[in-house]
């Protein structure tokens with residue numbers, strides 16, 4: 001039996017499973033997809049799916065020198081729920097390129113952009129795909145960009161699901177988690193801390209940006225190209241030592257601690273609570289006396305006019 005969604009092969013007679021045993025992740029995903037209306041790629045395209053031509057890290061013959069690895073075009077794929085801004089981002093990453101590249105000229109099922117990039121004194125040809133419709137298990141690329149909208153929690157959960165699936169089919173492909181629409185500050189549903197923690201747990205890099213404002217999209221391009229070349233981005237990507245909303249990297253433990261401390265309300269003992277109340281009373285007394293001083297000063301000013 002073949003899993004239509006991703007071409008994953010399931011055994012004909014699955015072993016008996018207790019009701020309390022959690023389903024394997026690929027089965028959970030299948031069930032999730034069955035009820036989801038806005039899934040991002042169309043299942044059942046196995047007949048269109050063909051392996052791509054260029055070399056992926058997994059296909060390299062053993063012993064190949066790292067500098068010889070990426071001599072083909074670097075394939076960068078954007079994945080994520082509908083409406084999160086993949087096409088907008090792809091357009092920005094592509095610069096002035098036309099959407100002309102067809103991944104497979106016979107089926108013409110996947111189109112993307114091709115451009116030349118010069119970075120770190122090195123030229124590379126990159127291919128950018130934002131509309132992956134084929135079976136995900138056939139996806140081969142040098143970098144995956146998982147996009148979600150900072151204003152849509154469902155799209156955030158979706159990236160975790162896709163990422164788990166990618167880890168099954170291409171465990172070594174670097175992933176960048178991207179929180180798009182950072183310009184929509186008031187409708188934000190995902191905090192930077194939460195996204196950073198999730199990215200760290202998923203062993204991905206995280207970047208927050210706005211395609212509409214073209215904010216930090218060049219950081220994304222640089223990061224994706226360097227990763228696709230097989231370089232690591234270093235702990236300071238993309239902000240440098242001072243850090244920032246996008247790429248500051250902390251240890252997983254400290255991020256998790258910070259995240260959890262935000263969720264769990266602090267347990268106050270009775271004495272601490274009393275001290276807090278006392279502090280509040282002091283504060284309001286102080287504010288009251290300041291207001292009085294301001295009032296009297298304004299009277300004084302009036303009288304002197």
Ligand SMILES: Nc1nc2c(ncn2[C@@H]2O[C@H](COP(=O)(O)OP(=O)(O)OP(=O)(O)O)[C@@H](O)[C@H]2O)c(=O)[nH]1
Nearest residue numbers: 081082083084085086087088180181182210211212
């Ligand atoms: N405010 C804001 N809107 C954005 C941003 N990026 C994209 N959008 C808007 O979000 C909508 C969806 O953007 P698309 O780029 O089409 O998203 P997509 O993920 O390619 O969507 P599908 O093609 O349906 O998969 C459009 O109306 C964009 O203008 C952003 O950074 N900020």
